[in-house]
Amino acid sequence: MVLATSRNQTPIVTWEKLPDDFILPDEPVENLQQPTIAAALTDALGAANRIQPQMLIAVNFALVATVNQKNVVKAPDWLYVPNVLPVGTGVIRRSYTPNIEGSAVAVVMEFLSDADNTEYSIRPTFPYGKLYFYEQILKVPTYVIFNPYELTLEVRCLQNNQYVLQEASELGRYWIPELELFLGIWQGTRLGLNIDWLRWWDEAGNLLLWSSEQVxxxxxxxxxxxxxxxxxxxxxxxxxxxxxxxxxxxxxx
Missing domain, CATH: 1.20.5 (Single alpha-helices involved in coiled-coils or other helix-helix interfaces)
Incomplete structure (x- = not known):
């Protein structure tokens, strides 16, 4: 399935680091489970020794592009960049601009809120919809949307400059090529919270354990x-x- 997007306008994209005094948007978290689910994804990667120093894996972190001379910032619920340039000693990374601060963003995830459907937005004008921004501007190879209310997981991969909805395996999991792992929904308890989580499985089908599970x-x-x-x-x-x-x-x- 190909999700059609508007191509009436061709955005002019440049890569410029945000000025130090730029005020990043501070949007409230729609669901307290969102950062917990995102943190658990990172925890499992770390426990499996799959996180290297040159990687950027972050939760609700600002991605930056300059489109038609305007700064556009989106903060996905979870993101993965394979290679980033190191920052100076004592410097805190506030945002990430691809191409000038490191490689392109490889994976982004959004967890649906019950307030709107911005995760599916293909608005092709400023401030740009999330799907349009990831597909047409950042050109992120893999875009994941998780709906914790209806327990649906959608994975889109970039093919010929358009996102194509992927089919799940027989076990209901999706292969994420950039991480060489499967992603799927798993129900259970972590930190006293019994909900449906996103979990990783390796190519052999082994579940990547959280650090607490390893202990x-x-x-x-x-x-x-x-x-x-x-x-x-x-x-x-x-x-x-x-x-x-x-x-x-x-x-x-």
Missing amino acids: ELEKQRAEAAVAELESERQKKELFAAKLRELGVNPDLI
Whole structure:
């Protein structure tokens, strides 16, 4: 499925870093679950050692382009850039402008709010709809839209300068080529919150664990190892006791 966009106007896009005194938009979070779901995605990547120093993975972070001499800023709920230039010591990165601060943005995700449908907006004029901005201006290869209310997940990939809606696998997951991982919906509990999450799976179908799950798994493994040692100790004591009953000193064997 190809989502049609207006091409009545060809935007003139340039790449200019925002001035230090530029006031970034401070939009309220529509749903408190949104940053939690986004943070969990990053947590799993970090726990699997899939985050490298040159990458930029951020939540609700400003992406910048200058379109027809106007600064346009969008802050997706989650984003991934494979290579960014380092900032100076003590400098805090406030925004990201592709091409002058590093490579192009590879993946963006938006989580639908119950207030509007701006995530699908193809408005081709300032301040530009989100879908139009990601498709026609930033040209992000993969655009993900998650609807936590209806539990739908849509993945669009850029083909011939247009987003094409992808089909899910038999397990309901989508291959994200830029990260070489599958993305899907998973229901469960994290940090005391029982909701439907977005989770990663590797190519073999293994779920990427959150850091808390890895800690719990290591705890279970350690407890199992202790239990196994205790079981072996008890077996040896029982065997030694039987030898003594037979008049054999087990220490001499």
